[in-house]
Structure formats: structure tokens, C-alpha cells
Amino acid sequence: MDQQMQVTNKVLRYENGVVQLVDDVIVTEYPITVILNNQEFATLVCSPEHIEELVVGFLASEGIIRCYEGIKELHFIETTGKAIVTTHRVNKLDEMFHSKRYVTSCCGKSRQSFYFYNDARTVKPIETRNKMLSIEDCFRLMEMMQRSSTIFQDTGGAHNAALCDRNGIVVARTDIGRHNALDKIYGYCLKHSISIEDKVIVFSGRISSEVLLKVAKIKCGIVLSKSAPTELAVRLAKELGITVVGFIRNKALNIYTNPERIIDLD
Structure with missing residues (x-):
């Protein structure tokens, strides 16, 4: 496509009492x-x-x-x-x-x-509850996902999502819409016949109910996020058997639902 993912725009920037005209990179829609x-x-x-x-x-x-x-x-x-x-x-x-x-x-x-x-x-409940990730895996995969998108690093205006296994990223996508990023991953997996049973979704933003449902439709049993889930997303995750791990930052995290897939919790 000829459309650009980001463009440069002139903005007035205020910093430390000084106003100046600078170039800023913004994401496109x-x-x-x-x-x-x-x-x-x-x-x-x-x-x-x-x-x-x-x-x-x-x-x-x-x-x-x-x-x-x-x-x-x-x-x-x-x-x-x-x-x-x-x-x-x-x-x-x-x-x-x-x-x-x-x-x-x-x-x-x-x-x-x-x-x-x-x-x-x-949307069907995910029945398999095999242990899949360690706590350290959660930190490592989140760091890899955050490094994968130059669009987010340049603009701060996009969402990142990655499909991972324990070895690293299988496919990563960036979009202004968090549900779009997940749909792109789902489409890639369908097009290339990639099995999702042993995979994990790693996500940059808040886990809303709609994000949780997208994960369920992709049929992933674990979703990792550096942000928080909503109350409805947690409720849905319990119903659908999805492990939700959030606030993954600074070597800390919260496991909100179905912790049996995390290895270190025996």
C-alpha cells in the first residue's frame, strides 16, 4: 500500500518553560x-x-x-x-x-x-489447562513484544500485539485499534495454518471485554498485558477458562484468572 503508517507534522512543543516549533511523528488512520x-x-x-x-x-x-x-x-x-x-x-x-x-x-x-x-x-471455553509459561517467560515475552514495534516507539499512538510461544514471537502486529492488531494476528494464523493451541497473546494495552473475547475467538489460553484488565474481562476470562496476567512491569505482575497454566505456582 502507498498509505503510510506514520507521518511527520509540525507541532508547538512546550518544555521547561520554552515553546518551540518542532517536527513530531504521528500515527495515521x-x-x-x-x-x-x-x-x-x-x-x-x-x-x-x-x-x-x-x-x-x-x-x-x-x-x-x-x-x-x-x-x-x-x-x-x-x-x-x-x-x-x-x-x-x-x-x-x-x-x-x-x-x-x-x-x-x-x-x-x-x-x-x-x-x-x-x-x-x-466463543467457546478453552478446556486445556496445561502448564505453559514461567513467571520469567512472562517478563521476557513482554519485553520482546515491546521491542517489536518501531511505530509505537516513534508515535506512542498504536497498540502492539504478538502471538508467542515460550521461545519468542511467532508474529507481531501493530495497529491504532487494539482489536485490529489481534484480528491481523488471527488472519495471519489462518492464512498460514499456524496452530494456536500452545501459543500466548502478548498485548500492550488494557484488557477490555472485547480484547478478551478476541483472544477467546483466536483460541489462546493465556493473554499477557503490561496494563490492567477490566472487571468484565476478568469475569469473562473465568467463564471461558483464559489465564489473564496483567501489570507486567518492573519485575512484577498480577495473575487475575486461571493460574494453573503458570509453571512457578506449584
Whole structure:
């Protein structure tokens, strides 16, 4: 894509009593309209990178497709910002349930319950509770994820997410929308047939209920964050069997749910 992930802009900066005009790097936003089976489905406001992965992951998390092979055709028209998608199977329940939506770079209003129709049919509890990570693994993977994004380091205006195993990062993505970063990871895994059973999501921002649901739809049993979860996210994690580890910073962390996957807690 010709779109840039970041641009330079003149700003007035105040520091130590001095005001001066300086160059500042800011992150860009880009709207993508998904046309699904000849109907406008949703507009995603995102960072202009890895668009196919984003669309694939978004459709999978919405329950429109179950695998990458569920897509018959997908092409992106950069001049109009449209992703044209044709699926092999059209579910009439999808047609009744979904209407045109505008999905912003923020998560929008909080959910009162995850039992919306598309969540209830796509989110399943994660049953396996094998021990996967040590405390030291949590610190190490968080540090690796934070080092992986120059966009965040340059602008401070994006979210980072990484799919990891104990050895390190499998794939990392950055986006202005925290859910977009997760959808890009999901799309990458579907496209490349990457198993997620033994993987971990490492995340830069707050674990909201929507982020927790994205992790559940990806089918990861552990999510690590340098920030905190919300009360609803913790409640959902308990229901869905997901281990939530937050506030990973300065050699300290909190384990909020399902600690049995952490090796050191025997």
C-alpha cells in the first residue's frame, strides 16, 4: 500500500518553560470498507498495513468464516479503500443478524454481557489447562513484544500485539485499534495454518471485554498485558477458562484468572 503508517507534522512543543516549533511523528488512520458477498458489511478504521490479514481475522472472529479456505475471493482496492470479499458459503443467519456497522479504532461502548448472538456461537471455553509459561517467560515475552514495534516507539499512538510461544514471537502486529492488531494476528494464523493451541497473546494495552473475547475467538489460553484488565474481562476470562496476567512491569505482575497454566505456582 502507498498509505503510510506514520507521518511527520509540525507541532508547538512546550518544555521547561520554552515553546518551540518542532517536527513530531504521528500515527495515521485509514478506513477500510468490507464488501461481503456484494453487501456493505462494516468499515474498519485501522493502520494501513496487513489489510488482508485484518479482513480475514475480522471475518473469522465475527463467525462469517471458519477457516481461510472459506474465502472464495478477496481483493483490496486501494483507491476506494474497499475490501471485496466473496465467501463460499452464505449463512442466512448472518444475513439476518448483521447490519452495516462502523468499527472505530477504539472499542466503543462496553458490553454488558458477551452473550450476543455472534459471540455466543463463536466463543467457546478453552478446556486445556496445561502448564505453559514461567513467571520469567512472562517478563521476557513482554519485553520482546515491546521491542517489536518501531511505530509505537516513534508515535506512542498504536497498540502492539504478538502471538508467542515460550521461545519468542511467532508474529507481531501493530495497529491504532487494539482489536485490529489481534484480528491481523488471527488472519495471519489462518492464512498460514499456524496452530494456536500452545501459543500466548502478548498485548500492550488494557484488557477490555472485547480484547478478551478476541483472544477467546483466536483460541489462546493465556493473554499477557503490561496494563490492567477490566472487571468484565476478568469475569469473562473465568467463564471461558483464559489465564489473564496483567501489570507486567518492573519485575512484577498480577495473575487475575486461571493460574494453573503458570509453571512457578506449584
